[in-house]
Amino acid sequence: MKPLPDGGTIGVAALASPYDMRSELERGVEWWETRGYRVKLAPGIHDRDDYVAGDARSRAHDLHTLFADPEVDAVQALQGGFGSSEILPHLDFDLIAANPKPFVGYSDITSLHVPIRQRGGFPTFYGPGLVGVGDKETTGFTRDRLLAVLRDGAPRRRLPLAPAADARDAVGARHRQGDPLLRGHARAAVLRRRPADAAPPRRQAREDRRRRRRRHEQMRLRRPPSRGRRLARHEVDRGRARQAPAAARGARAVQAAARPRQAHRFHSARCPVYARRRRTNVDRGRVAVRKLRGRAK
Missing domain, CATH: 1.20.58 (Methane Monooxygenase Hydroxylase; Chain G, domain 1)
Incomplete structure (x- = not known):
């Protein structure tokens, strides 16, 4: 597998959920272009079938197209979400193994990392998708490490830890709370990492109780007699x-x-x-x- 050359082409395919707003797609493309790279979007990047980006066969075809294209130097998923495992029965792993390229994705794309690594015979990279690199919530450390790893061609080495200020967001996905789960009425809050500088929950609870007790005592002293x-x-x-x-x-x-x-x-x-x-x-x-x-x- 060759490293990403300067001025290379990044192929992007929607393998799971579609983008929410077109501006998310445009910000990701702009981020790559400002660093001297070109972005090539798969034919079905704008497809939408409820909560997935088109049917499973079309998404698998987009992935095959990017791996077989000689102009594409690396393949990046649009984002995570839901539905990437649906394309597994339609993937041609012989075609993917014959055209090894850096493959980047996160979250739901994990279901593609394992089979591509095992049957394709080359390593893949767990990192932000196109929407993630253009998101303002993504830390600079995450973006810098993504470029460094793709340029080096995946050497076997120790990666540095993220600074304390950037440790709040490991991948850069936008935190969503209360989004509906697929079709239905169930709702859930996405678990998020507690900031490193936040007070422990128990200590914070004790401080809140003491503050309420002091406020109650002050109000009692100010209250007129019966x-x-x-x-x-x-x-x-x-x-x-x-x-x-x-x-x-x-x-x-x-x-x-x-x-x-x-x-x-x-x-x-x-x-x-x-x-x-x-x-x-x-x-x-x-x-x-x-x-x-x-x-x-």
Whole structure:
């Protein structure tokens, strides 16, 4: 198998699901062309049969066409999805073995990697499809490693690990949540790798509980007392105002005893009933002081 030459041609076939929007196809073609390569699309790249890109025979024929074309230097799947295993009975592995070329695909294309490797006799590459290389979610590390491997012709060597910043997306497929599964009403969320810098679920749950507990405590402290506690406090204040003149032992003692008690910080501004009663008690205290002063004279 020859490595991908500079300015070579990439053949693309839709072997599983079709593209969602034509712009996805155009972005992938643009990505290859900006790096000096040409892209040749299979005849059935635009076919669509519900959730697969055309019938199984036409998809197998597109793959045969790209492997047999001498102008094509590497074959890349459009994307993953569903239905690539349907073309296995229609594949001509003798034709594929006679024209070994780098074959790239991921996800559902895995069902083609194994038989091509075993019966074709040459290695294949698990990597992003045409939609994946043009997707903005694909990391630069993934694109760079794809080009490096295709240019080297699949030598036996150790591959470097992805940087921590690029380890969130290994292939570059767009994460989909809640897409319908084929035909029917079942729905599912695609499992995705948790970011390396994310907090562990248990620790995050503990922090959330502590935050809710602190918020509840703050709200409880700001809450005004119940009606029963307010009435009891009013009665105590009224009783002190009445008993103050009788307990006076002088002018200062009379004034201190008649001075109304300061309102509770929760009541003065929030309880109009308490404020009105407090003003009434103040007036009663002033009247009592005047009477005592009149008697003293």
